[in-house]
Amino acid sequence: MTHTHVAGAIHADVSSPGPQWLQRPADINALDPALWSETVRRDHDGVLTVGGLRADDLIAQHGSPLYVVDERDLRTRARAFADAFAGWDVYYAAKAFICRAVGRWVAEEGLGVDVCSLGELRVALEAGVEPRRIGHHGNNKSVEELELSVGNGVGRIIVDSLQEIERLEEICRRHEVRARVLVRVTAGVEAHTHEYIATAHEDQKFGFSISNGQAMVAMVRCHVSPHLELLGIHSHIGSQIFATDGFEVAARRTMKLLHQFTDATGVALAELDLGGGFGIRYTEADSPATPDALATNLRDIVEHEARAYQMDVPRMSIEPGRAIVGPSTLALYTVGTVKPVDLDGGAQRIYVSVDGGMSDNIRPALYAAQYSAVVANRTTAEPTVLCRVVGKHCESGDILVHDVFLPVDIAPGDVIAVPAMGAYSRSLASNYNHATKPAVVSVRDGATSTLLRRETLDDLLALDVS
The missing domain is CATH 3.20.20.10 (Alanine racemase)
Structure with a gap:
């Protein structure tokens, strides 16, 4: 298996718009456990859950976009490094993501x-x-x-x-x-x-x-x-x-x-x-x-x-x-528009615009980092189509997921979940276009806690002393 280079190709081959490693999924509703934190599942309604809580309920309670930290998974990963490197000193990277709660968790796990x-x-x-x-x-x-x-x-x-x-x-x-x-x-x-x-x-x-x-x-x-x-x-x-x-x-x-x-x-x-x-x-x-x-x-x-x-x-x-924190956190977005775009050679790409973007994850725009995504609020029996998940900022490079297969019936109002968002997403977040930074919440055993509250427009205006 080849690794996704962190600076993966920006310019698509028109005859094959997706990268060579990207395979059409046999089951669009399946969740690859290697991509998601340990408590992520789909419930009986097909809704993605983390820590026992539904993605749609988390957005209803905390807003969209939203970073969701799986506390159990983060602690498990911290403990795994502490155990594997017993006798060594293991240091958690605050620059990846830090808040008081996460600092306390990793210290409690021996880091x-x-x-x-x-x-x-x-x-x-x-x-x-x-x-x-x-x-x-x-x-x-x-x-x-x-x-x-x-x-x-x-x-x-x-x-x-x-x-x-x-x-x-x-x-x-x-x-x-x-x-x-x-x-x-x-x-x-x-x-x-x-x-x-x-x-x-x-x-x-x-x-x-x-x-x-x-x-x-x-x-x-x-x-x-x-x-x-x-x-x-x-x-x-x-x-x-x-x-x-x-x-x-x-x-x-x-x-x-x-x-x-x-x-x-x-x-x-x-x-x-x-x-x-x-x-x-x-x-x-x-x-x-x-x-x-x-x-x-x-x-x-x-x-x-x-x-x-x-x-x-x-x-x-x-x-x-x-x-440690990277795989322990996912991000939730709400779809606003869906736009098919014809490419040269007869190929087509579907642009799925969500309510976040490069202000809450700059890595794809900074060095074309690759991510995955799934529809989180439902399952579907429809076929898949090659999509590009993009943000709402005034930049053509405002791309969150360069290439991903999503169901052909993707529509406004759907919830998109992106795994492995714990490292550098919130830490590198900005207020570009005067966007407000999403909240960060933790989940564990059916309970949720706000780690960092959502920014408001009042927060931004409070800095404007002119």
């Missing part, structure tokens, strides 16, 4: 939280995440951010520039404390993902290069500082990663760097964070590895490199990224 902004740090702290289990990322941390981290005793600050090291030293000097730091390094790995979310090649903004010696300079700088405690190094090769071969190269280069540091200073650093960014299933073409398989492969890689350099295995960390 730390990595943050990369003042807002994410504030939410994690207010969620009750222990500061020592927070990692603070970012290539341009402000003084205010670093003050908050240092003042709360955040467990690790991942430093990303010499200016940041100086800034952090000054703050620690004033507070009369030592900050625990990891040095972010670039391992020169070309991850198999879109260039916008590949983060370990040389020509990009993150980290210190290993190849030109910058990483060693930064490490020694932190090591000799009276205000910093150098724990180790941090590497991250990208996001939506399926194969572990990139981690093998990164592990080889980072373990060699640790060995070289020990030779230069006589000190063995205790920690290595290999990042993560593990891929999830957005369409039938994606086949992500399980946490157990990932853990087995990564343990073998690290242990092999440790033997090669005759060194102890450092304390290891990973950051699964979207792999």
Whole structure:
């Protein structure tokens, strides 16, 4: 099975408008369990349910569009990573999606939280995440951010520039404390993902290069500082990663760097964070590895490199990224219009316009990310037709699902459900065209709870002080 490339083809082959991997479903009403969170079903009326609650009832209660988080599924995925990587530190990615409740859930399941902004740090702290289990990322941390981290005793600050090291030293000097730091390094790995979310090649903004010696300079700088405690190094090769071969190269280069540091200073650093960014299933073409398989492969890689350099295995960390919250959340939309469009060569595509769009999921417009979709408010015996689910914004690139088979009787008022919407959808949401951001609700065992309320026009107008 081939993986859906995160930057899948934008321009359709007119003679075959859909991508090669897209197959006409044998049963349009069936739900592929690999695409949906663990409690998603269809009830006796054919309505999609999650956590025991019907999609149409959720929209009636909370409005449309709507993000729906399956709490049981999210907790199960968090626990699966904690169990598979027992003995390692596992950090949940706040940038994928964070609110107080989710921060509390992942902490209860044994995970730390990595943050990369003042807002994410504030939410994690207010969620009750222990500061020592927070990692603070970012290539341009402000003084205010670093003050908050240092003042709360955040467990690790991942430093990303010499200016940041100086800034952090000054703050620690004033507070009369030592900050625990990891040095972010670039391992020169070309991850198999879109260039916008590949983060370990040389020509990009993150980290210190290993190849030109910058990483060693930064490490020694932190090591000799009276205000910093150098724990180790941090590497991250990208996001939506399926194969572990990139981690093998990164592990080889980072373990060699640790060995070289020990030779230069006589000190063995205790920690290595290999990042993560593990891929999830957005369409039938994606086949992500399980946490157990990932853990087995990564343990073998690290242990092999440790033997090669005759060194102890450092304390290891990973950051699964979207792999926890991504599959745990679906989005619900209401169809507004249905429009057939004739293509050259006699082909036809049905444009299904819904009440959301690029303001609540920018990923398809940003780098042509692929998604799946089903009709959620009913089943049907009608045949299928190739559709494109689009939003209501004033952009031709406002596409939510590039290619999907939906029933030919799709009509205004139908509810569309899109799986795997937990990562980056709400986090990247905007107010483009003065759209209001949807609510985020959680469901569990027939009960629902609002995590983030729906924005209103009054909210937007309150910012307009002119």
